[in-house]
Amino acid sequence: MYIRKVCSKVEIIRARKKKVVRALKDLLDAKRREMLQLVEQLVNIDSGSYTKQGIDKIGTILKTKFESLDFIVNIVEQKNYGNQLVIQHRDALQPHILVVAHMDTVFPEGTVQKRPFKVVGNRAYGPGVADMKASLVELFYAILCMKQAGKTGYKHIQIILNSDEEIGSPSSASLISENAANKKFALILEPARSDGSLVTARRGCGQFKVDIVGVSAHSGIEPEKGRSAIEELAHKIIALHRLNDLKHGISVNVGMIEGGTAVNTIASHAAAFVDVRISEKKQEVMILNQMKKICAQTYIAGTKTTLSGRMDRPPMEKNEQTTILLEAIHQAGKEIGINITDTATGGGSDASFTSELGIATVDGLGPIGGNAHSEDEYLEIPSLTERTLLLATVLQKLSTMN
Numbered sequence: 001m002y003i004r005k006v007c008s009k010v011e012i013i014r015a016r017k018k019k020v021v022r023a024l025k026d027l028l029d030a031k032r033r034e035m036l037q038l039v040e041q042l043v044n045i046d047s048g049s050y051t052k053q054g055i056d057k058i059g060t061i062l063k064t065k066f067e068s069l070d071f072i073v074n075i076v077e078q079k080n081y082g083n084q085l086v087i088q089h090r091d092a093l094q095p096h097i098l099v100v101a102h103m104d105t106v107f108p109e110g111t112v113q114k115r116p117f118k119v120v121g122n123r124a125y126g127p128g129v130a131d132m133k134a135s136l137v138e139l140f141y142a143i144l145c146m147k148q149a150g151k152t153g154y155k156h157i158q159i160i161l162n163s164d165e166e167i168g169s170p171s172s173a174s175l176i177s178e179n180a181a182n183k184k185f186a187l188i189l190e191p192a193r194s195d196g197s198l199v200t201a202r203r204g205c206g207q208f209k210v211d212i213v214g215v216s217a218h219s220g221i222e223p224e225k226g227r228s229a230i231e232e233l234a235h236k237i238i239a240l241h242r243l244n245d246l247k248h249g250i251s252v253n254v255g256m257i258e259g260g261t262a263v264n265t266i267a268s269h270a271a272a273f274v275d276v277r278i279s280e281k282k283q284e285v286m287i288l289n290q291m292k293k294i295c296a297q298t299y300i301a302g303t304k305t306t307l308s309g310r311m312d313r314p315p316m317e318k319n320e321q322t323t324i325l326l327e328a329i330h331q332a333g334k335e336i337g338i339n340i341t342d343t344a345t346g347g348g349s350d351a352s353f354t355s356e357l358g359i360a361t362v363d364g365l366g367p368i369g370g371n372a373h374s375e376d377e378y379l380e381i382p383s384l385t386e387r388t389l390l391l392a393t394v395l396q397k398l399s400t401m402n
Helices: 002-030 032-043 052-067 129-148 173-180 229-241 283-296 320-336 351-356 382-398
Strands: 071-076 084-089 097-102 118-120 123-125 157-162 185-188 198-202 204-213 251-259 269-278 304-313 342-345 360-362 366-370 378-380
Touching: 002 032, 002 129, 002 320, 002 382, 032 052, 032 123, 032 129, 032 382, 052 071, 052 084, 052 129, 052 157, 084 173, 097 129, 097 173, 097 351, 097 382, 123 129, 129 366, 129 378, 129 382, 157 173, 173 351, 185 351, 185 382, 198 320, 198 351, 198 360, 204 229, 204 283, 229 251, 229 269, 229 283, 269 283, 269 304, 283 304, 320 360, 320 382, 351 360, 366 382, 378 382
Parallel strands: 097 157, 097 185, 185 360, 198 342
Antiparallel strands: 071 084, 084 157, 118 123, 123 378, 204 269, 204 304, 251 269, 366 378
């Protein structure tokens, strides 16, 4: 008799969950066209990281949207970048879930005029359509449908919409870290990988500049008086590239160089711009020390080298807390019929800041897309409502795991 009662209760719970999922799915299906129209509106606003006017326009649109759901939107004004938005429901007391999404793209002003939003088959195209205008729409509609379905999990979340993620979050990194400090979970809405996978590990990244000063001279008349900054730089580039250790997730790439004034002049100046990626926090000190050692060594007497720059983001390392959060997302996926997979990637995101604090963090919870940062960037349109349903289900589940 006891076993029958337990089984009966389990069946009742399952039936209730299925009913909630059906209700949310029906709501989203009815709003599919409306959601895509909002994606189009946002995509057709230039919002490169340095286009403050465009980012603030997007912020104003989203502020109005969230305020219509009884959310309080605090604007953190910025002088050089777009304003940041910190959002939570007026009834939220101590939200333990942080959701982060960015409003900026990598595309310069004028891009929308050249290639505005368009739909071809089941894909939508346009600057930032996947990274991450669609994610902003996903977030709003996930909360809207939760509210219309009578679920209250949205009262346990705080949202940060930042404006400078694509350039390393110089003005928003501290804002994210400060608000993440008392959270249990962090969900980052970068687009899902092209195969639908979430992201549970990212490499840390940094940008550096190697400046070299030499001595100029006429290369034909008196080359012996010159000290070539370019020749010195060539030695250093080779040494820097020897730091690559792909087996352990370390990559060092000199992606740009400059120097010299004329082909018949010994170069008095040269510079290299270096991208550094690491997979573990402990690798940072080691790689920086090796770079400093290379720059301290002089190959061409009479030249002087200066190293500048920093690590912009720490690595996002998969840990025990992440595994617990991922399992909750797996369960949410099962409830709505989505198989959840996860992966690691070399690109950076704001997930690094929350992960560094030891907070359970999962990234890639946005809709599925591909070819980010290119003219061929696309959004898989069917995934817009599917991933919105997933996000709503995850938020509701996490709201009970305080």
